[in-house]
Amino acid sequence: MGIGMRQEAPLHLIPKILSYKFHYQPGMLDEAVWKPTGSGDFSCATAWQICRQKKDSNNINSYIWHKHAAPIIVCWNLWKNRCAAKYGSKQSSITRVKFLITKDIYLLINTAYSYIQWPVTWHEMIKIIELCKQDIRIWQISWEKPTQNILKLNTDGSALNNPGKIGGGGILRDHKGELVYAFSIPFGNGSNNQAETLAASHGIEWCLQHGYKKILLEVDSELLVKWQHLTAKPPWQLQQSIQELINYTR
Structure with a gap:
């Protein structure tokens, strides 16, 4: 085995490979794992991350796609409706923009505050956002002593x-x-x-x-x-x- 590995592996790694201990787990079959995922299961997303050519990070993109950047929703809908009006696909209006912004903000905060009921008006949405608070709970715990000799x-x-x-x-x-x-x-x-x-x-x-x-x-x-x-x-x-x-x- 050591002779065969000299043809395939670097010399400084052969002792480490030979000393590696395999732990047999009864009742569990050996199976191939896909290392880029935590579960070991193959996914197209991780395969794409390996194959694609990554570009340098862009500060503008980091601001746009920030998960807490709710103002981006406003900017996005304003730009989207402006383009729609410019190219004649849909008529833009203040009412339409406010509705779309309200809907997007609702979808965003509903992931954390599922008790909000839809539909709500623009002014009701603003009040709900101002009143949103995380549900913080406190439990009292204690450390129990083990029995004697343990x-x-x-x-x-x-x-x-x-x-x-x-x-x-x-x-x-x-x-x-x-x-x-x-x-x-x-x-x-x-x-x-x-x-x-x-x-x-x-x-x-x-x-x-x-x-x-x-x-x-x-x-x-x-x-x-x-x-x-x-x-x-x-x-x-x-x-x-x-x-x-x-x-x-x-």
């Missing part, structure tokens, strides 16, 4: 952008709540889910290396819990990390 490991991970620079941290405490170990480390680049997984793996691995075997892992990621209990399939990029985490907990 340590509880709480981990979390995050990304500056998704994907982007990621990092994770964790706290290990005993049944009295006393601190045993804490960590906060960077993981390079990746997604939020990858950060959550790597933080949990690092914490469990540290515990096993230092002789702590009775560990209760507590995370705030519902996806990570489902992946670990095999009730959901993780993205292809995380399958090896999830399998390693499962092996640690057996």
